[in-house]
Amino acid sequence: MSNSNRYFPEVRVRAVRMLFEHKADYESAWAAMQSIASKIGCTVETLRKWVRRAEVDAGQRAGLTTDERERLKGRYLLLQ
Numbered sequence: 001m002s003n004s005n006r007y008f009p010e011v012r013v014r015a016v017r018m019l020f021e022h023k024a025d026y027e028s029a030w031a032a033m034q035s036i037a038s039k040i041g042c043t044v045e046t047l048r049k050w051v052r053r054a055e056v057d058a059g060q061r062a063g064l065t066t067d068e069r070e071r072l073k074g075r076y077l078l079l080q
Helices: 008-027 031-038 042-059 066-079
Strands: none
Touching: 008 031, 008 042, 031 042, 042 066
């Protein structure tokens, strides 16, 4: 598995879900990320990126969704 895909998608989904479900149990979102990242076995920054991507995909944060990014990447590859 390459470094960019070191974690299975199921692990990513579970980690993000855990953060959303348990964020209120911690004094801050960062504290929740630190705790959950240590349980999952990833870095806090990795979890933070997964959460931001999930928020964009859910329409809770501005930005291109994963599907939009993939479509643009495919168009770019066709133009080369």
